[in-house]
Amino acid sequence: MHFATLSTGDTIETPRYYRKAQADSKRKQQHKDRCKRGSHRKEKARKQGAKAQRKIKNQRADFLHKQSRQLVNTYETIVFEDLQIVTITKAPKAKQDETGAYLPNGAAAKGGLNTSLLDAGWGMFVSMVKSKAAYAGLVTVLQIDPKYTSQVCSGCGKVRKKDLSERWHSCECGCDLDRDHNAALNILSKGLKTLSGGTHLTLTRV
Numbered sequence: 531m532h533f534a535t536l537s538t539g540d541t542i543e544t545p546r547y548y549r550k551a552q553a554d555s556k557r558k559q560q561h562k563d564r565c566k567r568g569s570h571r572k573e574k575a576r577k578q579g580a581k582a583q584r585k586i587k588n589q590r591a592d593f594l595h596k597q598s599r600q601l602v603n604t605y606e607t608i609v610f611e612d613l614q615i616v617t618i619t620k621a622p623k624a625k626q627d628e629t630g631a632y633l634p635n636g637a638a639a640k641g642g643l644n645t646s647l648l649d650a651g652w653g654m655f656v657s658m659v660k661s662k663a664a665y666a667g668l669v670t671v672l673q674i675d676p677k678y679t680s681q682v683c684s685g686c687g688k689v690r691k692k693d694l695s696e697r698w699h700s701c702e703c704g705c706d707l708d709r710d711h712n713a714a715l716n717i718l719s720k721g722l723k724t725l726s727g728g729t730h731l732t733l734t735r736v
Contacts, residue, residue, distance in 0.1 A: 533597075533652075537708035537718040545593050590651050598658035599672075602669050609721035610656055611676035674720040684715035 533544040565572035601608055656673075663669035683690050685705030692699070692709070698703065699712040 532710065535714050537711075537714040539708070539711050541710075542597060545589065565694065572718060586703055591654075594655045594658055595666065598662055602662040603657060606668065607670045607672065607721070607725055608659060608663065609672045609716055609725075610659075611675060611679060612673035613676055617635055629709060670725065672721050673723075674717060676717075678711055679716045679720070680713040682716050684712045684719065729734055 532541040534542040536542075565575055616710055659673050663671045678689065680699075681689050683699065683701040683703060683705050684707075685701060686703035688701060688703070690699065690701050697709050699707055699709045705712070
């Protein structure tokens with residue numbers, strides 16, 4: 531999963547610091563759980579776990595600062611989807627059939643997506659871009675409604691419905707490109723309806 535896809539078709543890759551450290555964090559937590567309560571070993575294990583979490587936090591912040599600085603230094607206008615991260619990362623509701631048995635609801639896949647969204651720190655990234663843009667004084671940051679940005683064809687405007695697993699956009703009009711690139715072009719189109727002039731860049735969250 532990319533961190534962001536630009537309207538130019540270029541992508542910013544996700545470092546996935548948390549995911550990469552998951553195995554090590556799990557091992558350290560298991561070691562901590564085995565230690566006797568109140569012992570020096572348990573306190574040492576707790577400090578090691580906290581240190582590992584601080585490292586992940588610092589790595590993520592460094593990545594977001596560098597990427598947001600690069601965008602603000604390069605473009606006059608930046609358009610984002612106005613994503614509600616809290617809403618997006620909610621767990622899917624359980625589903626039952628007529629017998630009371632639970633049906634598949636995509637919770638595992640959704641859980642993986644939620645982890646990726648939170649690991650990437652998208653909300654923090656948008657805030658950093660806004661802050662740096664405000665300080666620069668000459669950069670406009672706009673957030674638009676993300677509704678249908680990935681479903682509408684950027685070539686002809688026709689709605690081409692697809693589920694999350696479908697990563698390629700193909701339309702009868704001949705528009706054939708990556709799903710996220712298509713969405714980024716739609717975001718640009720929406721942004722241009724309210725802004726004019728300057729160099730435009732849009733990003734879409736995968």
